[in-house]
Amino acid sequence: MSAGIILPRIMQIGAGASDAIGDVLGRLNCSRPLIITDPMMVQLGYVDRLQQQLQAKALVADVFANTVPEPTVASIMAGVDQVQRGDYDCIIALGGGSPIDSAKAIAILGRHGGTMRDYKFPRQVDEPGLPLIAIPTTAGTGSEATRFTIITDEHNDEKMLCAGLGFMPVAALIDYSLTLSLPPRTTADTGIDALTHAMEAYVSRKANAYSDSQAMAAMRLLGPHLRRAYHDGADKQAREAMMLGSTLAGIAFSNASVALVHGMSRPIGAFFHVPHGLSNAMLLPSVTAHSIPAAPERYAECARLIGVAGPADDTATANDKLLAELTALNDELQVPTPAQFGIDRAHFMSVTEEMARQALDSGSPGNNPRIPTRDDIVALYRALW
Structure with a gap:
């Protein structure tokens, strides 16, 4: 019996891997990124550092920094609104599992519309969303290399599992140096x-x-x-x-x-x-x-x-x-x-x-x-x- 294997198209692994963000966007033919992250990444200076690396390649990135721990439908829809108002051709997810899971959902809803519940398991979401580049800052969820996201419906206290090829990042930059500040x-x-x-x-x-x-x-x-x-x-x-x-x-x-x-x-x-x-x-x-x-x-x-x-x-x-x-x-x-x-x-x-x-x-x-x-x-x- 065979098994179907799904992986990110590009994986950069090791100290300084996140510094390759500009080159990776070039390889993916992307030039208008939106960074999706959380307030802590802004406070720690990681977002500024990422924007400087992009500027070195003549790229400018807007920032959505309002993701929340254990992402909810409301927090996702705020990001979707920004995507639909902008002219972005890719998303960069920076942070732990919550920002990356949020970015996965926003990438799908931002391109295809609908509600989060429309994409709940057992539906297999194989249509591609906006290309997603994941940069994890924790060593835990593995979300940078998975075809899943989990979003909470706050109206009935249900964590909805969403699965499919569409949620797999196209690139993952796995830089352990970003975890040195974790408590x-x-x-x-x-x-x-x-x-x-x-x-x-x-x-x-x-x-x-x-x-x-x-x-x-x-x-x-x-x-x-x-x-x-x-x-x-x-x-x-x-x-x-x-x-x-x-x-x-x-x-x-x-x-x-x-x-x-x-x-x-x-x-x-x-x-x-x-x-x-x-x-x-x-x-x-x-x-x-x-x-x-x-x-x-x-x-x-x-x-x-x-x-x-x-x-x-x-x-x-x-x-x-x-x-x-x-x-x-x-x-x-x-x-x-x-x-x-x-x-x-x-x-x-x-x-x-x-x-x-x-x-x-x-x-x-x-x-x-x-x-x-x-x-x-x-x-x-x-x-x-």
Whole structure:
């Protein structure tokens, strides 16, 4: 059985990769870019630096800096309005997963119109939007190399998964030096997000030989370096490994799909505004424990790849070590429980049925080695408390 593989047309990887933006636009025959970013990128001076690099190539870029964490329909439509008022031939997404996901949606809606819900999964959005060049500044989402975006419908607290070739950036400039300023909390949340991507791609029912190769490489990079990057943000070797691992994990899950952790994570983010990487981290140990019986050898290999089990460990021992490591990682990186995050218990328990419905509707739980029922998901949510 063959697998269809989708990648950005251009990938520039390594320190200083973002400096190539002018040359990349030239190769794509683009000359009127709109930069889509967030206020922090403006404050840190990254937007000014990018504009200076473009000016050196006689290119002028406008800026839309009003993206929000966990992007909403309203925040997307503000960007779409600017695109439709302008004369742009491409979009440059600068920032973490939220600006890049926002830019993906704006690139499609800006060209084709309609509402965000029109593009919700299970529709496959394969028509191209405005060409998108992604420059990630976090090592986590892998959004620079995926065919997905997730946008929250704030009217009904639903995170809508949107998928298809149209959401794949045409170019990705993967510059780990842009992550050196990340604070520990962001490093932790995005790093565990990347690890979740790699693990879920590897155990997914849609895994294939190509996605396996990317997921395995990602786990070998992420496992030994996540703690190092968290404790010492100036550790360039760790930052470089995390950035490459994040991109490889993004490629893996874009071509194999994520599974139950992500399916359950999105509703937590939508209802309680928990950052995506953090909600993944909350869920990863318990969902892994739930899923291991259906793919014990695969999970045991995850333990070996991230470096917590050795070749002499049998499957059961490796899986015990994997679960111990995921719990220890959350403890060391100070991942809170829903209660510690400040979520009201009664509210959380009252929406578990609806969160389970939204999780199943996203399609991701169907890729899990152990396919859950709605009751299974409700029980996992309640145990998470």
